[in-house]
Amino acid sequence: MAKNGVLNNEELYEKVSTSINIKKENFVILICAIFIASIGLNMNSQPILIGAMLISPLMAPVQGLGLGLGVFDSQLTIRALRLLILEALFAIMTALLYFWLSPLTYASSEILSRTQPTIWDAIIAILGGTAGMIGARQKEANNIVPGVAIATALMPPLCVMGYSIYTQDWSMFFGAGYLFLVNVAFIIIATFIVVRVLHLDFRMQVDTKMERRRHYLMIGAAVLIATPSFISAGNLIQTEMSQQRANRFVTEAMADYYVLNQNIDGHRQQLTLDLLGNKPVGVELEDLVNKLGDYHLENFQLIINQVANNEIIEMQDIDRYIDKKLQSQYTAAPFTMPTEKVSLDKTLSEIKRQLFLVYGSQIKKISTDILSKNKKKTGQVIVTLTQDVTKKQQEQIKVSLDEFITHTDYVIQGTIKKSQ
Template identity: 45%
Template sequence: MKNNYEFTPIEFREKILQDLEIRISDSIILVCAILIASIGLNMNSNAVVIGAMLISPVMTPILALGYGLSVLDSFVVRKSAKLLLLEVAVSIIVSSLYFMISPISYPSSEIISRTSPTIWDVIIAFAGGVAGIIGARKKQANNIVPGVAIATALMPPLCTIGYSISVLKWEYFLGSSYLFVINSAFIIIATVIGIRVMKFPVHYKVSTNKNRINLFLLVISILIMIPSIISASSLVQDSVRKYTINNFLKNEFKDYVILDQNYKNSQNKLVLTVSGKKINASKMNNLKESLSSYGLKKVTLEVIQIPELGNLKGEELSKYLDQYIQNKLDENTDKNIESKKEKNDSSKQINE
């Protein structure tokens, strides 16, 4: 009865080998997925990026690699590793070429979100790998593997690598590469564990020591997790600090209009632009001393005061608002100019 719903170990191996065959149709699908994902990242469209992940075939060799390592099948391991490396290379090359010719060079939020992986990405990849191998063994069509492809996001990090190469942003390159390594490695590890739990027989042609492979996977998983834990810790600290700053402003500046707030991480300084009654020296000292009660003991406070807007005359208010808006426009212009300059410098280096 079981065979009516799930592949037997022999059938599953045959299915894996069939999926690892390099076909022209699969190559075209891969290129299409790369272009769709690159455009989605470029245009900051989450829906388009999800569409690219649904049609991407990158998931197949990763699951196959985990299967091969679990049953000690060196033939499957070699074949899946070659296909994975080929798909990764094609993805990076095609996405790099796209971003080189794209007129939009600034990093969208979709791109930036793929450059700072955390421990949660490890958990998602591992859970996705477990679900993926269970879904892959079922004979009936199901939405498990496509769902895993969306959750683990294998294609967007590869396209982000292509973007970072095109604009020579090496911090983005390292972050997106690390995210792809996390996703791939923990899908493989979860697949190995899943196959072992399913009690697939070890391949008869191989006599490799299983304990040695287990130790290798354990060491690799620990080494990969360490940076993600550090990144997650930093993210949690930023979230806590943001919450405490908002709480501080809500309680201590409730009688003021906060026109602008800027936390300078490098200087550990909170800069506020407020409108309201003048803050005298005594009250400023009290505000600075109250920072410690909000868990912001090491944060320095700088307050830029402007006259209360209600007391300004029509011309003065109009002049102030015009100046404030112009300052914001100048900030955005400077950012755009800097982004264009980086793009031009990158293009010159590439041409050279």
């Protein structure tokens, strides 16, 4: 009998065992979940992904595997493994079908984030697997198992594998496959540990030697599977540190330029910046290269691409820019200011952005500064134009700058000058 709403060991075994029977209803639910998850990945939407993971039936066979291994039930283990493989293959093929039909094929950030598993994914899987098995003991319905499904994210890696087959990106395929393996393996291990802590009865005669051998096998599998994730975590930390240094470099050393996009490649030791407007050359470029050392980026090569004057931008770059804008829900509108009052610093940044958007090919750089006099802050904008700008163009830029300043809530001094 269950006491205080908690199932006893035999009832827990029956509950998990019954849940891994092959049912056509579960495969229909799986198809729906995969399509929803694929749409979420395609649209770069986390809420849609969460909805897909809530209805996913993938947790049942994973828990069944952990239980089967924990109680030495080979029949239950085989049933659970067979169901997991069938559902995984079914999920990959369904995702492949979706991406074959979808007009959007670029790799969103949600897709890319499922290709580099780290040790943190293993830790989440262990904690999630433990919570999931404890939740399964509850007689009444609860939100623990759905929460585990969201946290461990079994569904998205399978969708990414389907996407990878469609795009024939095998590096992405194996990365997503490894993430799925890490999640499944450590949920199984966590379930195995909970089963042994609860002292569920073995389903066959087991001596101490057999039990010890299985424990060693589980430990060995955990170490073997987790080792690459440790390496990946180290690489991720190094990449994040380099990214932060690059952000500081762009914010401080490149403050007078409008950087549309930045990318740092730790393997190739390259920092690539896409600049709107004229890019620095000669002494200015050399000065920027020398400043890399101030941000611990001395071993990186600085590559600056100019994306103005009708230069060609690759489609994947355009997709990335669109994706970035969709995430921030921000749309550029020349010479408009927000209805709500914003800070002086943001106002100056907006002036700089708008001028680069409209006159990018004629502007070399824009310096902004906040001046303080008698406890009153004022802004300063200094626009440096290229040498080939005509007098008429210079007057037009000056008129636009003055007009834009009048629409702000601050006292801002605007200056136009030509580069020497």
